[in-house]
Each structure stands twice: as C-alpha cells, then as structure tokens.
Amino acid sequence: MPDHFDYKLNVNVEKGVQLFGQIGKTFYEAKWIQPREPQIILIEMDNETAYHEASFYIQLNSHDHIIHTFGFVDNDLHLPILLQERAPFGNLSALLQQNRFKPSQQVLVEIFNQIVDAMIYIVAQNIVHGDLCCHNVLVFKMNSNKREENLVKLTNYHNARSIDQPIKNDDRITAPIRYCAVEILRSAGRSNYSELSDVYSMGVLMWEACSQVEIPYTNISNIEIRQRKLRGEKLQRPYQCDDHLWLIVQDCWHNEPDLRYTFSEIKVRLSNIKIEKPSISYDFALNIDVKQGALMPGTRKNNVYNAEWLLRKGPKIVLIKKDEDIATREIEFYRQLKIHPRIIQVFGLVDSKSSGSIFLLQECASHGNLSTLLRENHFKPLPIVLVEIFSQLLDAVAYISSKKIVHGNLCCRNVLVFKMNPYHRKGNSVKLTNFDYAQFMDHLKNGKDEIIATVRYCAPEILESEGQSKYSEASDVYSLGVLMWEACSKGKLPYASIADDNEVRQRKLSGEKLSKPDNFDEKIWELIQMCWATQTDLRFNFAEMRTLISRIKPRVAWHYKYNLNIDVQKGVQLFGQLGKSFYQATWSSRHESPTILIEMDHETAYREASFYIQLNHNDHIVHTFGFVNNNRHLPMLLQERAPFHNLSILLQEDGFQPSQEVLIEIFGQIVDAMIYIAGRNIVHGDLCCRNVLVFKMNSNQRKGNLVKVTNFHNAQHTDETLNDNDRLIIPVRYCAPEILHTRGKSNYSEASDVYSMGVLMWEAYSQGEIPYANMSNNEIRQRRLRGEQLQPPSKCHTDEWTLITQCCLKEPEIRWTFSQLQSLLSSIRIK
Known part of the structure; x- marks a missing residue:
C-alpha cells in the first residue's frame, strides 16, 4: 500500500461503473x-501491480504527452487505487480498428x-x-486532417523497467512478441530492454497506425x-505509407540495435x-455549378447534403x-467504371x-439505402422481389469484376434504392455505391495493397x-452472400448479438457461419451457402451466380385470412x-x-395477386377478401362474384343493350377506377370489356348500373426504364401503338x-x-x-366518337388523362 494518499474515495472522488x-x-x-476538470478514471490495482507500475506513473507525471496521474485514493478496501485523467476518445488502436479515425499522413506524422516526445522524456x-x-x-483530441487539432498521450507501464536497475530474470512480465525487438526474443531472461528496443517497438507502432487497422502478424501464433x-522477416509496407x-x-x-x-x-x-x-482537379464549383442544401437526416456519418444544379x-x-485522400482515390474507380445502370452515377x-x-x-437515391429501409420496416419485399434486387446487384458486381476491380465493402448499406415495390419485381431499381474500400486486382499481386477489412462482411x-492482400472476386462473392443474408433477414446486422469485432473475427476464423433465418427460401439459402465456401475455388463467380439466380422462383408464405x-x-x-382457375364458392x-x-x-400469384390486395379500396375495382389456406399449398384468392358476368x-x-346515357355512366365508373389505379403509379395493361365485371345492370336507368374493373394479369408499375421481356401476352387488339413499336422496353403508362x-x-x-x-395478331x-384506325360504330354519336378518337391519338403526350376524360364524360348531355 502507498504511504501517502492524495484523495479519499467518496470525499473527493466518486467511483462509477467498471469499464474494463x-x-x-x-x-x-x-x-x-x-465539479471540476478534467474527466477522470480510477485504476484499482493488486499490490504486486501497484508495486511495479504505480511508481512509474508518479515519476513520469510531468509531460504533455504522458498520461497525467493525480495520485493515490484512500479507500475502505485498502487496495492501491490511482486517479488519472480520462481520454475522451479511448485508445488509438480501437479508433483505427473501428474506422472512427482515419488520419491523413500529415496527422500521423x-x-x-x-509519442516520440514522450519517449525522449522517458529515456x-x-x-x-x-x-x-x-x-x-490514448487520444485526447483528434482531427483526421488538421495536425494541430490532435493530442495523444502514452500510458501503461506494466512492462516498464529502470535502465539503472535491469531485471535479470523477470518471469512476471510477458514480452509483447508482436511488437518487441528481436534482441528481447534472443534473451531467455529478457534482460536486453533498452532505448533501442523501444525504438524497434516504435517502428511497429508506426506500421500499425499507417495500416489503419491491422494488428502486426494477425492470426499467427506467438511461436x-x-x-x-528471429529469421529476420519484416512486416510489409502499408499501402498508404509515405516514402520518407x-x-x-x-x-x-x-x-542490430546499434544501427537503429x-x-x-x-x-x-x-x-x-x-x-x-x-x-486536386475539381469538376464543379460550389455556388457556381451546384448549390449545397441542408444536411440529409438519418445518414450514417452525417456527411450527405441535398444539392441542386445551378x-x-x-x-x-x-x-x-x-x-x-478517400475522395480522390474513390473517384478514380468511378471514372474507370464509367456509367453503368446498376452503379451510382458520380458526376x-x-x-x-x-x-x-x-x-x-x-445522383440522389429517392428512397435511401436498402439497410435502413429493411431495418425500419419501410420496405418488406417478397422473395421474388429480393431475387430481382440480387439480380440487379449481380449485374453491377459482374461488371466491376470484369474491370479487374474489387469492391471490398458489399453490404445493404451500400445499396441505394431508386424505386421500390414490395410485391412486384419490376417496380424495383437499386444501384451499388461507396468505393471507399475498393482496389484494383492488379495491385493485389505484390501483397502491399492494404484496405480496411469490414469484419462482419468480409x-x-x-x-x-497479413496485410489483407487476398481480396479477389471470390472475396466479393463471399460478401455478397452476407449481403443477401442481411436482406433476407430484414436488414439485421450480421453477428448482431456480438458487439466486439474481434470476437466476430475469431468466430469466422474458427469456421462459424451465419445461421439460416426463419422462413428462408431454400434455393436462395443454397446459393448463399455456396458463396461462403471456405475454399475460394469452390465459390461461384459472379457470372455463374447470375445464371443461378435467374432460375430461382421462390415461393411466398402468403398471409392467409x-x-x-x-x-x-x-x-x-x-x-x-x-x-x-375460377371456382364457385360459398361462405360456410x-x-x-x-x-x-x-x-x-x-408465378401468376407473384405477378397479379398483390395488385388485387393493393387496389382493394375503390368501389369500381373488384373486391378481394384475401388469401385462403388450402391443402394443395397453392395461392388461392377469395373475391366477390359478379352476378352478371363480364360486360x-x-x-x-x-x-344487355344499354342506352347512350347508361354507357356514359359505365364509362364514368371505369374511369373512376382507372384514376385510382393511375394515382398509385400502376398501369392496368389490359383494359377491355372482358375485364369489366357487371354487378348491377339496367339498360335505361343510369343509377341502376354498377361495374368493376378486374384482371391484373398485365398490370405493372409505371417505369420507363424497365424492360418488357417477361410480358406474357400483349393485347394487340387493344394496346397503344407505342407498345407495338417497342421490344424489350416498357412503354406502358397512363397514356397507354x-x-x-x-x-x-x-x-x-x-x-x-x-x-x-x-384477323390474326x-x-x-x-x-x-x-x-390504320377503327371505324366509328353506327350507334356512336359525334361527341362520343370525338372523345374516343382523342383517347386513341398516336402520340401519347397529347391524349387525355383519365381525370380529363372523367370531366369530359360528365359534361356530355344525351339528347
């Protein structure tokens, strides 16, 4: 126990929760x-540690870059307790490993x-x-770019010793094998500690910091x-280490120590x-070419701002x-990749x-990133929609790989969502972003290209x-498997129950894999497992994955009412x-x-059923009660039945021989349904009398009629960028000319x-x-x-025929909208 106490517990200072x-x-x-400054910490020691270490803290207490120790604290436990200042940012190693501090080369110097100032004083x-x-x-101030706004202090004298009193055989102290000088390893009693052995360790410390995250000789045993x-092997040069x-x-x-x-x-x-x-060569000038707007809420690093062209x-x-450093490096990858529909466009x-x-x-993604959407339940995609998203991402990564580039950080957070529909695959559009950790495959061969490992995904x-030089297409395939797991797990962070990345690292190295989520499609799960093969040559490449994902037709666990x-x-x-197949049905x-x-x-259920559910709240669209559970395990919808069949x-x-007035009423009801449908950015795609169900009919009285639109087999969400290769049938007799003019591109719209x-x-x-x-199709x-146009029907009056011809104009841009058509129909007066 110390013979002098500077403070007393619960009188001068109060002890809080244990930290570590x-x-x-x-x-x-x-x-x-x-209350006073600065923040403080209590270190409770056993007597042996206090005897060896505490005296060094007290002796080395007068330097700006050595941790300040206030003194001993008297306490009822009669244990040596030291009172020290507390570093607000923790230690340098943790900051680098957790990517919370990415210092420039100037800041590292x-x-x-x-640190060297502190060591000169210690020597x-x-x-x-x-x-x-x-x-x-320990880090007290940090700024990645401004040298003068950084302050660090040296701590931990567990292995310290006085040069005047060398320890001949100290079995109590463990030599830090990864950092210590070779002469320490040569001497069994470890009596070769000196200023020059600390210089050796200083070199390893600088290597560690320049590597941003890497522990020296990672995953290699001490032996x-x-x-x-002892064979003279040295660590390799970090990727971003200045020559000097x-x-x-x-x-x-x-x-040889004397040469240091x-x-x-x-x-x-x-x-x-x-x-x-x-x-740096800038492409645009702020407030001349573009204007900076407000900070976008909810971004992970609070570094994304709205902007507008000027x-x-x-x-x-x-x-x-x-x-x-990051931006100038990242822009090179975007320039190499040029423009691709599934990679974010950087101007x-x-x-x-x-x-x-x-x-x-x-470019701005209208819906943000996939991780946030899934995690916050703003997006609950069906499995077939997830397959479409994975297919789009595979287009991106296959292209990236063809350019001999490794992305290095594939995860849902780096997938931006431009269009989303949880029920229909064609209503979705995503793009890959963030090439912070990317690198060229050509650089990997020399083993010097170090980038930060995203432990949960890599x-x-x-x-x-060592040096993380094994990035490849195969490593990106592994990460894509984790991304797919994350997306199918509703945005859950991989290894979410483990807070420490080091523990995640050890579990992965021991062969532990993520477990299968609940209600997971078997075919997707099989593909993910192949992505995680331990041997890289057993993993698929991206071209093979594209083929395999195109064959997956996942089933949905429908919500049965x-x-x-x-x-x-x-x-x-x-x-x-x-x-x-349509069957009669009765309530029980x-x-x-x-x-x-x-x-x-x-396949039909994926494409059509969700439209029935989604468009279930309009008086002139057929009402769907919901899904019916059945022993055949087929999707089965229960709908109201039209007593008079279709129009x-x-x-x-x-x-049914409706009067002119009744026909106008029927058209008005159909248009009312179509206004509702178009308002949800949906195209019906097959409007015809066959797809109009009649619930009430009276040939002479307008109010005695009720019709409802049905059949969403050809429905889709409005999106001119989508291809139309999967459309089963084009209704040639009814569809707009722009549909016939295009192959592979969807020109379906409200106008069509x-x-x-x-x-x-x-x-x-x-x-x-x-x-x-x-006539044949x-x-x-x-x-x-x-x-060629249809000819006027004999029963059609001039006003009505004008209305029809205005709907059937060749150019979509000059046709009426449904709202305009509704107004025109209501203004017709039948004589």
Missing part, C-alpha cells in the same frame, strides 16, 4: 465530488512526433517503456512470430518530413463530404471550401492474411385463364354476397391505358364486337403500325 480490466488492474468510471529518466503499441496510446522475427516515413520505420527494425536511430534522431527525421499532396438541368443530386469532385475534405457530387481469407372448408367452401370450376357460416375462388400458380359477354349475347380505354368504348358502342375481328400488328 487488464492483468492486475481494473478500470472504473469516476467523477469529482466537487504529428501523432508520431508526440531521459533512464526508463524503458517495454510495450509501445497503438493500444497504449511462429518469434521464429519469423517508411524509411524511418525500416531503420527502427535493424536486427535514437528517439532524438527520429524526432529530427520526423520534423523534416514534408508530405506534398498532389493538387447552370444546367439534370437528375436530383447530393453532395457527399469525404476526406481528400465529379466539388471543392467543399473546408480544409482536408472534398464533396463527391452524385471473407475469412481476408482476416487470415381464411381456411378452405372452414370459412369458405369450394364449388365447381367455372372457367380458366392463363395461370388461373354466414350469408353474404356470392363469392368466387381463384386458384393461381405461383363483353353481356353485350355480345344481347343480354387511356388508349385502351378508347378501344373499350368503341367495343361497348359496337355491342361487344371484338376489335379487328377475324400479326396482321393486326402490321395494320396498326401502318396507322
């Missing part, structure tokens, strides 16, 4: 009883200068520190490290380093503030008018490789359509309106539905006559492409 422990020491939060006291490493450097170092700085590091590692520089000599050399930064029109844009660099940082100017070979034979009874089959225990069961194959059959069989509405009205006025009857296509 080390050999012989436990660290606690603490605060002053009477400043930090090394401060002057005839003391050897014995354990120099980033973990024992093997010892053998390697690397020379200093190498000179710290001479096998002293700390005073290192100080001189560090002060002479002048790191010249290349001039001198030209273009897509919506954002400005992303990044460190100069160039913008001077941020802030020292050390630059703006990247890029392949195990990255964690095993009813049970067959309990809530509803299935009757005789009525008729069938492509992918659907209640007397309500007649119903019908629609049994679908899975086409009624007209053709003369079962308006055109079909015009043909539907022609059909109704023609008493159900099929347009272009008795090929002949109809040719006639229509030549500009």
Whole structure:
C-alpha cells in the first residue's frame, strides 16, 4: 500500500461503473465530488501491480504527452487505487480498428512526433517503456486532417523497467512478441530492454497506425512470430505509407540495435518530413455549378447534403463530404467504371471550401439505402422481389469484376434504392455505391495493397492474411452472400448479438457461419451457402451466380385470412385463364354476397395477386377478401362474384343493350377506377370489356348500373426504364401503338391505358364486337403500325366518337388523362 494518499474515495472522488480490466488492474468510471476538470478514471490495482507500475506513473507525471496521474485514493478496501485523467476518445488502436479515425499522413506524422516526445522524456529518466503499441496510446483530441487539432498521450507501464536497475530474470512480465525487438526474443531472461528496443517497438507502432487497422502478424501464433522475427522477416509496407516515413520505420527494425536511430534522431527525421499532396482537379464549383442544401437526416456519418444544379438541368443530386485522400482515390474507380445502370452515377469532385475534405457530387437515391429501409420496416419485399434486387446487384458486381476491380465493402448499406415495390419485381431499381474500400486486382499481386477489412462482411481469407492482400472476386462473392443474408433477414446486422469485432473475427476464423433465418427460401439459402465456401475455388463467380439466380422462383408464405372448408367452401370450376382457375364458392357460416375462388400458380400469384390486395379500396375495382389456406399449398384468392358476368359477354349475347346515357355512366365508373389505379403509379395493361365485371345492370336507368374493373394479369408499375421481356401476352387488339413499336422496353403508362380505354368504348358502342375481328395478331400488328384506325360504330354519336378518337391519338403526350376524360364524360348531355 502507498504511504501517502492524495484523495479519499467518496470525499473527493466518486467511483462509477467498471469499464474494463487488464492483468492486475481494473478500470472504473469516476467523477469529482466537487465539479471540476478534467474527466477522470480510477485504476484499482493488486499490490504486486501497484508495486511495479504505480511508481512509474508518479515519476513520469510531468509531460504533455504522458498520461497525467493525480495520485493515490484512500479507500475502505485498502487496495492501491490511482486517479488519472480520462481520454475522451479511448485508445488509438480501437479508433483505427473501428474506422472512427482515419488520419491523413500529415496527422500521423504529428501523432508520431508526440509519442516520440514522450519517449525522449522517458529515456531521459533512464526508463524503458517495454510495450509501445497503438493500444497504449490514448487520444485526447483528434482531427483526421488538421495536425494541430490532435493530442495523444502514452500510458501503461506494466512492462516498464529502470535502465539503472535491469531485471535479470523477470518471469512476471510477458514480452509483447508482436511488437518487441528481436534482441528481447534472443534473451531467455529478457534482460536486453533498452532505448533501442523501444525504438524497434516504435517502428511497429508506426506500421500499425499507417495500416489503419491491422494488428502486426494477425492470426499467427506467438511461436511462429518469434521464429519469423528471429529469421529476420519484416512486416510489409502499408499501402498508404509515405516514402520518407517508411524509411524511418525500416531503420527502427535493424536486427542490430546499434544501427537503429535514437528517439532524438527520429524526432529530427520526423520534423523534416514534408508530405506534398498532389493538387486536386475539381469538376464543379460550389455556388457556381451546384448549390449545397441542408444536411440529409438519418445518414450514417452525417456527411450527405441535398444539392441542386445551378447552370444546367439534370437528375436530383447530393453532395457527399469525404476526406481528400478517400475522395480522390474513390473517384478514380468511378471514372474507370464509367456509367453503368446498376452503379451510382458520380458526376465529379466539388471543392467543399473546408480544409482536408472534398464533396463527391452524385445522383440522389429517392428512397435511401436498402439497410435502413429493411431495418425500419419501410420496405418488406417478397422473395421474388429480393431475387430481382440480387439480380440487379449481380449485374453491377459482374461488371466491376470484369474491370479487374474489387469492391471490398458489399453490404445493404451500400445499396441505394431508386424505386421500390414490395410485391412486384419490376417496380424495383437499386444501384451499388461507396468505393471507399475498393482496389484494383492488379495491385493485389505484390501483397502491399492494404484496405480496411469490414469484419462482419468480409471473407475469412481476408482476416487470415497479413496485410489483407487476398481480396479477389471470390472475396466479393463471399460478401455478397452476407449481403443477401442481411436482406433476407430484414436488414439485421450480421453477428448482431456480438458487439466486439474481434470476437466476430475469431468466430469466422474458427469456421462459424451465419445461421439460416426463419422462413428462408431454400434455393436462395443454397446459393448463399455456396458463396461462403471456405475454399475460394469452390465459390461461384459472379457470372455463374447470375445464371443461378435467374432460375430461382421462390415461393411466398402468403398471409392467409381464411381456411378452405372452414370459412369458405369450394364449388365447381367455372372457367380458366392463363395461370388461373375460377371456382364457385360459398361462405360456410354466414350469408353474404356470392363469392368466387381463384386458384393461381405461383408465378401468376407473384405477378397479379398483390395488385388485387393493393387496389382493394375503390368501389369500381373488384373486391378481394384475401388469401385462403388450402391443402394443395397453392395461392388461392377469395373475391366477390359478379352476378352478371363480364360486360363483353353481356353485350355480345344481347343480354344487355344499354342506352347512350347508361354507357356514359359505365364509362364514368371505369374511369373512376382507372384514376385510382393511375394515382398509385400502376398501369392496368389490359383494359377491355372482358375485364369489366357487371354487378348491377339496367339498360335505361343510369343509377341502376354498377361495374368493376378486374384482371391484373398485365398490370405493372409505371417505369420507363424497365424492360418488357417477361410480358406474357400483349393485347394487340387493344394496346397503344407505342407498345407495338417497342421490344424489350416498357412503354406502358397512363397514356397507354387511356388508349385502351378508347378501344373499350368503341367495343361497348359496337355491342361487344371484338376489335379487328377475324384477323390474326400479326396482321393486326402490321395494320396498326401502318396507322390504320377503327371505324366509328353506327350507334356512336359525334361527341362520343370525338372523345374516343382523342383517347386513341398516336402520340401519347397529347391524349387525355383519365381525370380529363372523367370531366369530359360528365359534361356530355344525351339528347
């Protein structure tokens, strides 16, 4: 126990919760009883540790770059307790490993200068520190770009010793194999500690900091490290290490101590380093080409700003503030990749008018990133939608790989969402972003290209490789597997229950894999597992994955509201359509309106059923009650049944001969449904009398009629960028000419539905006559492409025919909208 106490527990200072422990020491939060600066920490020691270590803290207590110790604290436990200042940012190693601090080369030189200052003072006291490493450097101030705004202090004297009193055989102290000098390893009693052995460790510390995250000799046993170092093997040069700085590091590692520089000599050399930064060529000027807007809320690093063009029109844009080194490096990858539909478009660099940082100017994703959308339940995609998203990402990464580039950081956070629809794959558009960690494959061969490992997503070979030189297409494939797992797990962070990245690292290196999420599609799970093969040559490449993902047709666990034979009874089959069978149905225990069961194959259900559910709240769209659970495990929808069948059959069989006034009423109801549909950015795609169900009919009284739109087999979300290769049937007799003109591109829009509405009205006025009857689809296509039009029906008045012709204009831009059509219909007065 100390013979003198400077403070008393619960009188001068108050002990808080335990923070962490080390050999012989436990660290606690603490605060002053009477408020004062600075922040403090209590270190509770066992007697042996206090005897050896505490005296060094007291002796070395008068230097700006050595941790300040206030003194001993008297306490009822009668344990040696030291009171020290607390570093607000923790230790340098943790900051680098967690990517919270990415210092520029100039800032690193400043930090090394401060540590060397501390070591010169320690040497002057005839003391050897014995354990120099980033973990024992505490950070009090940090700024990645401004040298003068950084302050670090040296701590931890567990391995310290006095040069005047060398320890001949200290079995109590463990030599830090990864950092210590070779002469320490040669001497069994470890009596070769000196200023020059600390210089060696200083070189390893500088290597560690320049590597940003890497622990020296990662995942190699102490025995093997010892053998390697004794053979003269050295660590490889970090990727972003200045030439002059690397020379200093190498000179710290001479096998013969006498050939190393002293700390005073290192100080001189560090002060002479002048790191010249290349001039940056900006593509745009702030407040001339672009205007910076408000900070976008919810961005991970609070560095994304809304922006707008000033001198030209273009897509919506954002400005992303990044460190100069990162931004200038990242822009090279975007320029190499040029423009790809599945990679974010970056327009160039913008001077941020802030020292050390630059703006990247890029297109704005309307919905943000995939991780946030999934995690916050703003996006709940069906499996078939996830397959579409994965397919789009595979397009991106296959292209990246073809350019000999590794992305290095594939995760849902780096997937930006431009369009999303949880039910329909064609309503989704995503793009890959963030090339912070990217590198060229050509650089990997020399083993010097080090980038930060994203531990939760990266392949195990990255964690095993010193210098992280094993990035490849195969490592990106592994990460894509984790991304797919994350997306299928509703945005859950991989290894979310483990807070410490080091523990994640160890689990992955021991072969542990992420577990299968609940209700996971088997085919997707099989693909993900192949991405995680331990042997890289057993993983698929991206081209193979694209082929495999295109074959996956996942099933959906539909939300069932009813049970067959309990809530509803299935009757005789009525008729069938492509992918659907219609059956009579009755309620089991209640007397309500007649119903019908629609049994679908899975492909039809994916494409169509969600439209019925989504468009279920309009009086003129057929009402869908919900899904019915059944023993056949097929998607089965329960709908209201139209007592008079569809409008086409009624007209053709003369079962319904509506007056002009009644037809206008029917058209108004159909248009009301279409306004509702178009308002949700949906195109029906197959408007015709066959797809209009009749619930009430009266040939002479307008108010005695009720019709509802049905059949969403051809429906889709409005998106001109989507291809149309999967459309099963184009309704040639009814569709707009722009649909016939294009192959592979979707020109479906509200305007194309308006055109079909015009043909539907022609059909109704023609008493159900099929347009272009008795002609083949090929002949109809040719006639229509030549500009041939339908002729006016005999029962159609001039005003109504004008309305139809305005719907069927060749140019989509000059057709009515449904809202305009509704207004025009309501103004017609039948004489």
